[in-house]
Amino acid sequence: MSKKNVEDYLTEGIYGTRLPKQEERDYFLGTLRERIVIALTIGQVMTDKGIQILEENMKHYPDAKLLFNGKIASRFLKAEKELANKYNISYTVINNEAVETDIGAVLTYDYAIDKEAIFMNENNEDTPSEEDTDHKEKTGFLSKLKRLF
Template identity: 25%
Template sequence: MASDELKNHLDKGIYGTPLVNPEEQHKYLGTFRERCYLSMTVAEMNEPTNKEKFLQELEKRPEAFILINGTLPLEIQNQYIQLATKNQTKFTVVNDHVSEDPQSIGLLIAAKEAVNEPVIDVEEKYPTKQKEEQPKKKSFWDRLFK
């Protein structure tokens, strides 16, 4: 019995405390999906319209905090850090288990407890209005032979 406890203690010292659902925590910058209000990929962070959507979500969630991917270029990080400080929102730059891949998560607005938002992707949550398609003009032959 004592050797099992000793083995567990040594394992924790060597490998660290085991994580619950580590793949999900690595994907969501160290937190769980259920705690997220809004997510932006690295590619989405470069679009100026998404900054406005980010600010809208921050205004709705004063208790939230921000997680920023640490592998992003400093110019992009600084833009979102300035927006966070302007809104007096806590933020953390995460450097563990993150990547620069355009489809990986670049920014999260999250809570300390589960909020279970059904949609967190910025493009799905705040869709951009696309131009209505122009009615198709009838060709000369269509007009001639009604």
């Protein structure tokens, strides 16, 4: 491991300690993809298209917590908050103005569950789509190797 120089200390002092997979955390409202049960876009939250699948996942994963994008007005989150209260699931509104994301709500755990399909398909609301699971974060060496075969 290399020694830290003065620039590293200054950068860490200004911006804080760098977390692993920071882009992934920013995109998924502060959590990692491997911890997510279901992720809804801002449009799905605002139109309540994902309310039914969110409720089903809340029933199956009662120990999860719900994260909301703070850029969504609270009047659009009313139904989701009522569901969270109904199933005793804690929720948090994440306000991060520096980050652009199209994720509106995430049902997540504090540990990895590695659920394959985390996005809801627009055509069939009950079935998460396969193409949405191939998110841009899957650009590691193993995923590139899998694509070759």
